[in-house]
Amino acid sequence: MDQSLFNEICLRQLTLSRVHEGETVAVLTRGAERLDYADAFLWAAQKLGASSFHLRIPSPASASGAWAVGDSGLGSNPLAVQALESADMLVDCTFLLFSKEQFAIQAAGTRILTAVEPPELLARLMPTVELRERVEVAAELLTKASVMRITSPAGTDVMYQLGRYPTMSEYGYTDTPGRWDHWPAAFVFTGGTDDGVDGTIVLSPGDILLPFNTYVQTPVTLTVEQGFIRGIRGGLDAELLSSYIKSFGDPRGYGMSHVGWGLDERAHWHGLTQFGGGMGMELRSFYGNVMFSIGPNNELGGPNDTACHFDIPMRGNSLYLDDELIVDQGELTVPEMRPAGRR
Numbered sequence: 001m002d003q004s005l006f007n008e009i010c011l012r013q014l015t016l017s018r019v020h021e022g023e024t025v026a027v028l029t030r031g032a033e034r035l036d037y038a039d040a041f042l043w044a045a046q047k048l049g050a051s052s053f054h055l056r057i058p059s060p061a062s063a064s065g066a067w068a069v070g071d072s073g074l075g076s077n078p079l080a081v082q083a084l085e086s087a088d089m090l091v092d093c094t095f096l097l098f099s100k101e102q103f104a105i106q107a108a109g110t111r112i113l114t115a116v117e118p119p120e121l122l123a124r125l126m127p128t129v130e131l132r133e134r135v136e137v138a139a140e141l142l143t144k145a146s147v148m149r150i151t152s153p154a155g156t157d158v159m160y161q162l163g164r165y166p167t168m169s170e171y172g173y174t175d176t177p178g179r180w181d182h183w184p185a186a187f188v189f190t191g192g193t194d195d196g197v198d199g200t201i202v203l204s205p206g207d208i209l210l211p212f213n214t215y216v217q218t219p220v221t222l223t224v225e226q227g228f229i230r231g232i233r234g235g236l237d238a239e240l241l242s243s244y245i246k247s248f249g250d251p252r253g254y255g256m257s258h259v260g261w262g263l264d265e266r267a268h269w270h271g272l273t274q275f276g277g278g279m280g281m282e283l284r285s286f287y288g289n290v291m292f293s294i295g296p297n298n299e300l301g302g303p304n305d306t307a308c309h310f311d312i313p314m315r316g317n318s319l320y321l322d323d324e325l326i327v328d329q330g331e332l333t334v335p336e337m338r339p340a341g342r343r
């Protein structure tokens with residue numbers, strides 16, 4: 001993307017995030033990655049009259065190749081963390097999520113926006129106030145629920161006991177002190193109680209395995225008991241999933257993590273065909289997907305901080321909150337969650 005266009009979309013982002021005169025915006029990058037992002041955000045912050053700085057940390061000394069979450073590269077760098085804690089807003093172009101350092105920075109009152117997806121996707125899924133409002137309607141419903149049930153024509157039937165963990169919303173910008181968001185995003189989630197997820201999940205062709213960034217080709221049957229996956233059966237996709245989780249050597253890699261649904265009608269289910277190398281935010285956000293996740297729940301305040309993490313958006317599933325149908329085979333039932341043209 002042309003840098004001046006990139007500048008403009010970052011200006012729209014920071015405007016939505018209510019950056020203003022008197023504030024300080026920090027931009028974090030790692031190694032040689034996303035230096036153009038830093039330029040665009042610094043330009044935008046300046047345009048809005050805020051102070052800004054760019055903090056660049058080195059690339060990791062050794063890269064494992066696996067998507068191990070939680071290692072921010074800031075663990076041995078307290079001065080850098082201090083600098084970020086002192087900013088009003090941090091634009092994270094490195095993916096700090098699940099790290100101790102991200103939680104410390106948020107606890108200091110700094111709001112954090114992660115921006116790591118390709119610029120073309122940032123532009124196409126530019127957040128809006130209208131989308132935020134719809135996401136917040138969904139979050140309110142989820143907050144009140146005590147049980148979630150997910151079913152599918154392929155045979156999924158799983159129950160999550162709720163209430164232990166907070167409901168989180170992601171709508172792609174953040175104007176609230178201490179709050180984190182990810183650009184682009186449009187979904188809500190919470191987590192089941194640690195031993196309160198039971199049932200069967202059948203992944204169907206077209207469901208998405210992140211971070212493999214692949215579409216499931218053959219059905220995978222997951223047996224879940226008391227919050228942990230006890231069985232993974234099926235063909236090649238099941239074997240790949242099993243082999244990957246096993247490689248972490250951590251039984252907590254089988255834990256059930258966050259669960260919720262997506263709301264952005266502009267996000268495409270087929271998005272991986274265009275941005276196969278991205279983080280998959282388009283897939284997490286597409287309208288009516290039901291996404292569950294495997295691995296850490298420390299993001300929600302839980303005890304599991306395993307580095308093995310999957311997000312699995314599924315098509316055509318139904319989701320109930322306390323027996324009320326909320327997602328009906330991929331269609332949102334509540335008019336206030338739908339885009340204006342679909343009410």
Ligand SMILES: [Fe+2]
Pocket residue numbers: 258293309310311
């Ligand atoms: Fe996740």
